[in-house]
Amino acid sequence: xxxxxxxxxxxxxxxxxxxxxxxxxxxxxxxxxxxxxxxxxxxxxxxxxxxxxxxxxxxxxxxxxxxxxxxxxxxxxxxxxxxxxxxxxxxxxxxxxxxxxxxxxxxxxxxxxxxxxxxxxxxxxxxxxxxxxxxxxxxxxxxxxxxxxxxxxxxxxxxxxxxxxxxxxxxxxxxxxxxxxxxxxxxxxxxxxxxxxxxxxxxxxxxxxxxxxxxxxxxxxx
Ligand code: DHB
Ligand code: MG
Numbered sequence: 001x002x003x004x005x006x007x008x009x010x011x012x013x014x015x016x017x018x019x020x021x022x023x024x025x026x027x028x029x030x031x032x033x034x035x036x037x038x039x040x041x042x043x044x045x046x047x048x049x050x051x052x053x054x055x056x057x058x059x060x061x062x063x064x065x066x067x068x069x070x071x072x073x074x075x076x077x078x079x080x081x082x083x084x085x086x087x088x089x090x091x092x093x094x095x096x097x098x099x100x101x102x103x104x105x106x107x108x109x110x111x112x113x114x115x116x117x118x119x120x121x122x123x124x125x126x127x128x129x130x131x132x133x134x135x136x137x138x139x140x141x142x143x144x145x146x147x148x149x150x151x152x153x154x155x156x157x158x159x160x161x162x163x164x165x166x167x168x169x170x171x172x173x174x175x176x177x178x179x180x181x182x183x184x185x186x187x188x189x190x191x192x193x194x195x196x197x198x199x200x201x202x203x204x205x206x207x208x209x210x211x212x213x214x215x216x217x218x219x220x221x222x
Contacts, residue, residue, distance in 0.1 A: 006212060013209030017046045026108035027076060030101075034071030037100050043070055044140070044166065045211050049077040052138060052164065055218070056081035059162050061135035065128070066090040067121045067149050068141030068166075072101030072114075078138065079110040088114045089128065091121045093141070121145065125152040133158035140166040143183035146190035154199040154221055161221045165190060169206045169215035194219055 002008055031043070044052065056064060056078055062085070064078045069092035079088045092098040098118045105114045117124045121141055137153040139146065146165065153163045168174065168191060173184045194202035194217055202219035 004208075006208075009208040009212075010210050013045065013047060017210075021046045021050045026104070027073065029107060030071055030073050030076055030104035033100055033104050034073070034097075037071070037096070039071050039097060039100065043073040044077075045209055047209065048166075048207070048216070049074055051216075053077040053081045055162060055164065056136050059136060061162065062086040063132060063134045063136075064088045065134040065137045065153070065156060067125075067137070067139045067152075068092070069101045069116060070097055070140075072104045074138065074140065075101060075105055075114060076108045076110065078136075079105065079108075079113045082113060086113055089117060089134075090114060091117045091119070091124045091141070093118075093120050121152075122148055125149075125156070128152075128156055131156075134161055136162045136164070138164045138166070142186075143167060143190075144186040146186045147193050150190055150193055150197075150200070154197070157221045159221055163200065163202075163219040163221065165194070165204075165217040165219075167214055168204050168217045169213055171213045191217060198222060 052074055062082055064082055066075055066088060069075055069090040075088055075090045095118050098116050102116055105111050134157045137157050139149045168187055170184055170187060173179055174188045194200045199222055200219040201222055202217055204215055204217035206215040
């Protein structure tokens with residue numbers, strides 16, 4: 001029998017990617033640009049990028065907020081989902097990353113839908129208060145601040161908005177009581193918040209694939 005090894009998860013994920021997601025010049029170019037610039041290899045996997053796109057379309061999201069742009073790979077998936085007249089506001093702490101993302105998003109032909117806000121998300125998010133509420137919030141930034149970002153997602157999203165939190169599995173580390181890794185602690189606190197805070201109705205799924213063992217949480221704002 002085939003063993004559930006990391007190598008086999010990777011190969012199965014590649015099959016799913018090749019079969020269901022395929023290749024796309026703009027997304028391939030965005031990844032090539034961020035690799036060439038030495039950005040970390042931590043963008044969402046292709047199957048997850050497409051999942052974000054599908055969830056945005058299924059929920060009819062027209063106004064999307066992304067926390068953590070990196071090189072714009074997930075931003076392109078989301079910007080394609082909102083359609084003509086839709087918008088993605090994406091927040092990036094590193095101006096160098098934002099410049100790479102800007103170029104890739106513009107080259108993908110959906111630049112007019114995407115506003116990149118440069119700065120620490122904890123500083124940028126309060127400036128979005130008072131704008132039209134968001135339909136979908138994707139949180140994929142520094143994990144230490146996950147509960148702060150969830151709080152802002154609840155404040156800035158409309159009732160019924162979708163909130164997606166990346167990297168909730170972290171190779172199973174979330175159940176290690178003795179962990180001192182602030183990213184694990186921030187993620188575990190966020191999961192507890194999703195369970196306890198009545199503004200959210202949530203679940204989470206573990207994933208295995210080209211990015212190893214991880215997962216996403218999905219919530220609707222009550
Ligand atoms: C890390 C962050 C991510 O957003 C990701 O998808 C994978 C890893 C990290 O900080 O380790
Ligand atoms: Mg991530």
